[in-house]
Amino acid sequence: MQEDAAGKLQYSVWLGSEAAVEQLTVLKQKAVKAAPGIPLQTADTNKPYLLKRLDVTASTTGTDGVIHFAAGVSGQTTRIHPKQQGITVKERSNRNYRGDLELSAYHDKLTLINVLPTEQYLYSVVGSELNSSWPAEALKAQAVAARTYAIKQGLKYEIAQVSDSTIDQAYYGLQSEFPAAIQAVDATKDEVILNKDGLIMPVFSSNAGGKTADPSEVWDNPASYLRSVYSPDQGAEAGKAKWYRIQLADGRTGYVHSLYLKDTGQKNAQGQPIFESTDENVNIRLAPYVDNNANPAIDQLALKQKVTVLDEEMESNAYSWIRGPYDADTLKSKLSAAGIAINGPLQSLEVSKRGPSGRVVEMKANGQVIEVEYPDAIRSLFGGLPSTLFEIEQAGSYTGNTASPADGASDAPAGAAIAGASETASAGDQMYVLSGSQSTPTAVKASDLVAVGATGQAKPLSQSGGTQTAAGSTPQPSSASSSVTLSGKQQIVFRGTGFGHGLGMSQWGAKGFAEQGYDYKKILQTYYTGVTITKE
Template identity: 40%
Template sequence: MLLATAILLLFTTVMAAAPARAAVPTLDNIRVALFLQLPGKYTSTTPEATFSSPGGMTIGITVGGGAAAPWMTAPASANVSLALDDFKVKVLETANFANALSLYKYLQTASRTAYLTSLSKGGAIQYQVLEGAYTTVAEAQAGLARWSADAKLAPLTGGYKSELQGPFHLETPAYANKAAAQAAAAGFGNAGVDAWVAVREGKGGALYSVMVGAAASADALKTIQAAALKAPGGAGLKAVEANSAYLLLRSDHSASQTAAAPHELYQFPAGDMKLWIAPAGQQPIKLAERSGRTYRGSFELSAVNGKLAVVNELPFEHYLYSVVAIEMYPSWPAEALKAQAVAARSFVLNKGLGFQIAHVVDTTLSQAYYGTTAEQPSATAAVDATKGEVALYDGKVIEAIYSSSGGGMTADASEAWGNTVPYLQPAASPDQISEAALLNWHRVVLDSGETGYIRGDLVKDTGRKNEAGARILETTTDGINVRRHPIIQDTVPVVAGIGKGQTVIEIDSVIESNPMNWERGPFTGEEMATAINARVSDKINGLVTSIAVSKRGPSGRVTEITVNGKAVAVSSPDGLRSVLGVGGSLPSTKFEIEETGKMTVLGAGGQTDTRTGSAPLYVMGSDGRATAFNGEYVYAGDGKGNVRAATSAPGFAFSGQGFGHGVGMSQFGAYSLAQQGYDYQYILQYYYKGITIAKE
């Protein structure tokens, strides 16, 4: 059917039409959340965000939605970190940098929210190791209890008693400049209290003051105030007003991990304050915590649900430059890239401000977006060539869903999410292109009785067969990893390692797992129970002994399964990919299940006997003697080379087609259609039924 479809498409002439003119929604700038916590919807957090730009940066603030003029700059290529002024645990204060660094590394490994900072105190530099980005004092107290009970900390802290830090501060009047504020902070430090330079907005630039203490409560701040009276200027200290806008400056050694090279860490209150950063020149801004990627436009930082939110704001079309280059291979035909550009543009305009303070996020929950780091000339050209074009159905911008591969047939929307969408219907999809140039893998039996996959170019046929007619293969090199699935990925376990000259028995041969065809498993009943129970509320008692498909949708995708005879409840059918995934989701819901722990024996008169579980299988010869097969693995052959691998205990292997939810445009299908000479409009209208392509 697919081959016939491909041939039909090849010889059909389609005349490209100019996009219709219509009232199309527009978006000048898009807001992309890189870090944001929205409980129940999206979570990607970081305790701090570190920015730099070759041309320097300009920093400003907005409070309560009001715009503020730029009032602070960062030098070219200098790292500047931003974080919330929240609750933390001070785990150590010491003059010994090596001790502080050792503790920082331990805490960072354990919690990923550690800081190594320094300040002038008692006439010397003291290093403080802080942990946490806690929203409330109760959370910080729980953190304090955790670290106080950690026996591994004692050798690293030398008996130092951990304490809480928080966003309650005292503040001096403004000083003439930053240097004067730094000198005043050192004076407070000489009196034995923590003090830092603070920055506020002033007329024509920044104002510098000193903030003293970082208390976790107003009462604790009173104790600090009494101690600060001993320092020059201590009598003039006043408590910082709640919801006021400021930046508290710490010296941060976390990134450099050296005593001599701290960078500036600015903390701002978790209120209405919004901090923004823009490049001072034409160079993009680098964000270290997002894999060091660089981005066009500016950034806004704020507190959302008590956590640091980082949003990149940039021209909408420039955002698409990155998305198209990541979501589709830039080397693919131009018409496929144009189809991707229109789909990506339509997807955003359909969603609106979908994430409270942002239109989209930068992951595949929306669309993958990696900033300028990912941009490629071919993708940029595709975006420019289709500027402003969107897909409409009944006059409205469609939700242009797409996935990597339809596995030969795209899905109906109901098969993925349970709802019907008129333009998201199944379509035969020429996705076989993803298998081009891939190697075959052999599923083999090792001397241990275990099974796994070996890549075809690592073995040779000996020309011999065993008694069951199965081929005997011989390895041709050393250092071969026998893998659980026929694909090389870090997440795919290695069953065993074997060397050159070893013989193995071939069970079958399959092409390397790819977006068109894939294999997963077999998985044990225990593994399946663990995976399923991690994702459903109605837990399974004991092992999984059976998994059966109870319903399929129009394209053949699984929409319901039963486990141990009981239907599994999921929020949407596509959720079954996650529910059934061991070590990661299944690639798609278009699959078949083989229960490897079940064997059916055909007897005289056509009668059958199905065996499951750990009961041994007996084979009786003509002499009346019976042999029990009660090992972990059982292999049945017909003497013609056809072998089935079964397990004595329950086991489950999945074979499927497609990658992703399968709804809407198949990207590999778009590639194939473009190769056959079809333009982007035809590709879009092929996958999204009844749409028109329009631009303003």
């Protein structure tokens, strides 16, 4: 298909794709002999064209084949306009898009651009980013932020304003749209976020973990309209399942979804409950969440297989999460993959500096600062942590209370817990215990002990278990630094809150504020300081 001199599209059939004029002449002679009287002329390949070709391969038979289109002149743009709404792109997860599709070459690569009105684009962005059950005011806040973000980009990619991924903002086509999202966009039509300097860059993330980030904790440079503020993000963990941390007969530990274990009513010699599997091939994972790539099953339970339950955790989610456990070799390998060289074995890992919201902005390995381009890049060092709002814990450590004679330890009954100074030991260490009328300390191992928490709940101290934390409670990172020492087979876990960089609006926080009665403008003005919402 080509345009004629008047600019009208016309169709023709092209024969051959020869490499030289001599070869084309031979082909022309054969064509004239086969079909006398058909006028032939040399195709003008200097003008823009679109060539449709049917390719038959080993997997096709007869005339069945696959249609291919080839574009001509360098710089040519081919726009595809559907006869009815929606064009499906098979190689983009079969997503169906509004508007037109534009094909071109960019930096010698095939480029596909979806061209459509901004408001229609936002129908899918709001639908891709948020859930249809969320409050209308949260959806409106997302619509205004997404509109401002898209316009602010200008022609960021030279041939397009935004990408369709979370590098910019999610855009998954017609399948992601829902009525409430369309209503939110229409209700805020043309509204954008401004401050004294004009359009802001309204960055947002999934979950701020209870407190949004300060720009210094992410970009390491300021932005006048961004500051750390409280964010009601806890809704992300509502209704999440319980997972049991179990111990197998060979001493290994892992997590199993509570749906697949039931209490037998039996206990082992240490008083720990014994559960059994309710199904075949039940997966055991290192952390309490399902991700077959990042957190694959380490083993499986057979039907009615008995295991010891050590404790329980809430399933990791956008608000509260666990990653790990990792041993020193694995951590060193992750750092090496990120271009961080560690001389010798990794012996210590330290959170050496935190920002205003408590996010990690500096870490040390073996006492040396781990150099990163910007603070939020720390997440990628360890395989993609959900956020930098985390603590590092030594798996298999426990904290116990020690008491001196002045504390009244000599008068304590056998088995009593006496408050005193706190000490931490690893599971492989020996700990000396005075009990009852004993006058000589007795050396025991952590695996022989049971910790009794402030609630009175007894929990065993296993050699591969982590710091004991009650299910449903989420420790918030402190402002102080923390560190772990690694040796032998010791492991660490990352325990944190939040999902994403945490800058600007938190989507789960917007939901929380909307449920508290905030309208969309108040939500936006809470997350972005000194701004106004106006039509542009």
